[in-house]
Amino acid sequence: MLTDPIDEKLVELAVSGDSDAFGEIVTRWERKIFALCFGMLGREDEARDAAQETFISAYRNISNFRGEAKVSSWLHRIAVNQCLTVKRRTRTRSEDFLDVGTAEDERVFVAPAHRSPARVTEKTERLTLVRQAVSSLPVDLRQVIVMKEFEEMTFQEISDTLELPLSTVKSRVYSALRQLRMKLERVPIEIS
Amino acid sequence: MNNVLSPKCKLSTDILSYMYGELPAAECSTFEAHLLDCGDCTDEFAAISIARYEVYDWKKTQFDPLETPVFGIPTPARAMTTGASWIDTLRNAYNHSWAVPGFALAGLAIISAFAVMFYYPGGTGSDIAKVNSNVSPVAEPIPLAANKASTVPSLIAKDTVEEQTPQPRKTVHASSVRSAHKLNVRPARRSLPPRAVEAAATRTPQRGVPRLNEFAEDEDTSLRLAQLFEDIDTSD
Numbered sequence A: 001m002l003t004d005p006i007d008e009k010l011v012e013l014a015v016s017g018d019s020d021a022f023g024e025i026v027t028r029w030e031r032k033i034f035a036l037c038f039g040m041l042g043r044e045d046e047a048r049d050a051a052q053e054t055f056i057s058a059y060r061n062i063s064n065f066r067g068e069a070k071v072s073s074w075l076h077r078i079a080v081n082q083c084l085t086v087k088r089r090t091r092t093r094s095e096d097f098l099d100v101g102t103a104e105d106e107r108v109f110v111a112p113a114h115r116s117p118a119r120v121t122e123k124t125e126r127l128t129l130v131r132q133a134v135s136s137l138p139v140d141l142r143q144v145i146v147m148k149e150f151e152e153m154t155f156q157e158i159s160d161t162l163e164l165p166l167s168t169v170k171s172r173v174y175s176a177l178r179q180l181r182m183k184l185e186r187v188p189i190e191i192s
Numbered sequence B: 001m002n003n004v005l006s007p008k009c010k011l012s013t014d015i016l017s018y019m020y021g022e023l024p025a026a027e028c029s030t031f032e033a034h035l036l037d038c039g040d041c042t043d044e045f046a047a048i049s050i051a052r053y054e055v056y057d058w059k060k061t062q063f064d065p066l067e068t069p070v071f072g073i074p075t076p077a078r079a080m081t082t083g084a085s086w087i088d089t090l091r092n093a094y095n096h097s098w099a100v101p102g103f104a105l106a107g108l109a110i111i112s113a114f115a116v117m118f119y120y121p122g123g124t125g126s127d128i129a130k131v132n133s134n135v136s137p138v139a140e141p142i143p144l145a146a147n148k149a150s151t152v153p154s155l156i157a158k159d160t161v162e163e164q165t166p167q168p169r170k171t172v173h174a175s176s177v178r179s180a181h182k183l184n185v186r187p188a189r190r191s192l193p194p195r196a197v198e199a200a201a202t203r204t205p206q207r208g209v210p211r212l213n214e215f216a217e218d219e220d221t222s223l224r225l226a227q228l229f230e231d232i233d234t235s236d
Helices: A004-015 A017-042 A044-060 A071-088 A117-135 A141-147 A157-160 A166-191 B011-018 B023-036 B039-063 B078-082 B087-095 B100-120 B175-182 B194-203 B221-231
Strands: none
Touching: A004 A071, A004 B011, A004 B194, A017 A044, A017 A071, A017 B039, A071 B023, A071 B039, A117 A166, A117 B039, A141 A157, A141 A166, A157 A166, A166 B011, A166 B039, A166 B221, B011 B023, B011 B078, B023 B039, B023 B078
């Protein structure tokens, strides 16, 4: 990946005290970490909280990053931990943890407002890309993805409907998500 | 499912089930513990989650806000209950798949019934082709023929029921009738029974229709033959 060296460089800068560098890391990985948390928790509000706590934890432990793994892997692991922590908590979380850290240095890497024009345009373009990517999938893969995501069917229900083995259904969903991932990853590199 | 990760990760197949919340609780704990230890599985899980969230976000943003369209399917029963006119009812009935063949069969049946009634020998139709058997015998005796020597049965058509006044008759198709004309046989006049007159009055002449004989269909030919036989002089 072209962005990997830059990420590690940013981490080095962040370790040296450059808050803007860590902010750039947050901007680059916030959506992906959020998606990972959503995949772990299944709810947007909990995923948002878990992602927030992930970056907070990463900023606090950035000095422990030794460069042995990729920045993405490092962030992923932190996110998984946070998600598991959220899962073990009770539904009524304490807001004190989120209120803490309003210091200026911690607010630097808080994600910017979601309603900025740039964000809206970016979101519109991304939705268009997702629709095109899904449409470009083979029919058998597109079918299971739509049934899974739009109709919210279980794997067993899809298996019964399409009269396919359960393992085949899971394999097709997995292949579809992998292909989507590759198609969507290709776009940011081309733009830059 | 193909394991794109290290073959050592036996739990990579549980990524999807865990992500969609379909993994049993006991296996969830095992998988979560594995994620903490296996970086490859964690990265793979993140990659799959990103793609999955993009599709989820697309659905939530562009599909969920759409209102569910209302599909109105008109049915014949619905039209009848709302008090539709008989034209609408007939139109709705005609829209059924069985309507056209059903109406066709009904039409054929009606036509067949009419055809049977018209052409059946015991029916009332085709008066021209049949001899009217409802003729009652003539009450008054038939006058003798002018030429007693004539042995040819007179098949000359007498006064037609339509012609109450003596008028020259039309030619008859039977050859014997022609020969009878040559023998100068005077046609006998007689009055027809009222029943025959009434039936004849309602009958309209058909021009150009060939007739087997010239005399009226009400005539009693048996009497005429008997009369003729009486005239035959068998004495030597």
